[in-house]
Amino acid sequence: MSRKPYxxxxxxxxxxxxxxxxxxxxxxxxxxxxxxYGLLMVWGLKQLSEGxxxxxxxxxxxxxxxxxxxxxxxxxxxxxxxxTWFNLTPKALPVQLGxxxxxxxxxxxxxxxxxxxxxxxxxxxxxxx
Amino acid sequence: MAQSxxxxxxxxxAAGGTLTAFLTPxxxxxxxxxxxxxxxDLLAYERLHAFAGHWLAKLAxxxxxxxxxxxxxxxxxxxxxxxxxxxxxLVATLVYxxxxxxxxxxxxxxxxx
Numbered sequence: 001m002s003r004k005p006y007x008x009x010x011x012x013x014x015x016x017x018x019x020x021x022x023x024x025x026x027x028x029x030x031x032x033x034x035x036x037y038g039l040l041m042v043w044g045l046k047q048l049s050e051g052x053x054x055x056x057x058x059x060x061x062x063x064x065x066x067x068x069x070x071x072x073x074x075x076x077x078x079x080x081x082x083x084t085w086f087n088l089t090p091k092a093l094p095v096q097l098g099x100x101x102x103x104x105x106x107x108x109x110x111x112x113x114x115x116x117x118x119x120x121x122x123x124x125x126x127x128x129x
Numbered sequence: 130m131a132q133s134x135x136x137x138x139x140x141x142x143a144a145g146g147t148l149t150a151f152l153t154p155x156x157x158x159x160x161x162x163x164x165x166x167x168x169x170d171l172l173a174y175e176r177l178h179a180f181a182g183h184w185l186a187k188l189a190x191x192x193x194x195x196x197x198x199x200x201x202x203x204x205x206x207x208x209x210x211x212x213x214x215x216x217x218x219l220v221a222t223l224v225y226x227x228x229x230x231x232x233x234x235x236x237x238x239x240x241x242x
Contacts, residue, residue: 011213028208034149035201037157041194042235048181049241052174059172062164071161078153085150119155126159127170 027084030077037074086111138203138225145200148193178242187239194235198228 015025047058061067089111090104123129163172171177180186202224209220 007215025208025211028204028211031201031204031208034153034197035205037153038194038197038201039231040160041156041190041197042231042238045181045190045194045235045238045242048174048177049238055174055177059163059168062160063166068161068164071157071164075154075157075161078149078157081146082150082154085146115151118151119158122152122155123158123169125171128159128162 026077026080030081033070033074033077034081036070037078082115086115138221141196141199142203143200145196145198145203148196149200152193153197181239181242187242191232191236191239195228195232198231199225202228 015021044058047054086108090107093107095102095107159169159172162169171180181190205224206217206221210217214220
């Protein structure tokens, strides 16, 4: 065996070569915030299972300045993830009617409409307004 | 036939990406309101405890936690590779195991509610 595969040394520098790469990385970095929010949900469930006092201290922690900053950043990245995800739906779910393909805008538009309706429903159910 | 575990890791990633795209901004908005001192009614202990006490809500909450953590784990794995970390098997094992551990913990907490 004389196989010597060439392993190209790659670092983070490629990200700055083109704005498109930077936008791609911004999308991928949304996972840090969405994942941290997932862990926050796990912690919230733990506090909820331990009784009113534990849940109260969880709500108190939510009101710390660090938590507010985290929530604002997470909201921004979560919105960026949603937008990039729905903009890709025409590529992922092309719909053909007869000879014609349904226009891209109709497919992503339908997703945006469901997103808006669902978000309003969640906020309404939770009593946010 | 070539065997691949790609569909198994990619399926929950796609499902999680879709779920978080639809749901996460609204959820973050709810806890952001709580962070600003205007907690919505659902986040009051009695209401949330009663809500999470229903088996259907337990299923939805556990499913949301699992898909959120799994799609994060998958993206984190790809991002590590993009950033030059070439130990993919190690990274994949760590992130998927963490996602499963988080899910198991939330199932345990939900069982106590």
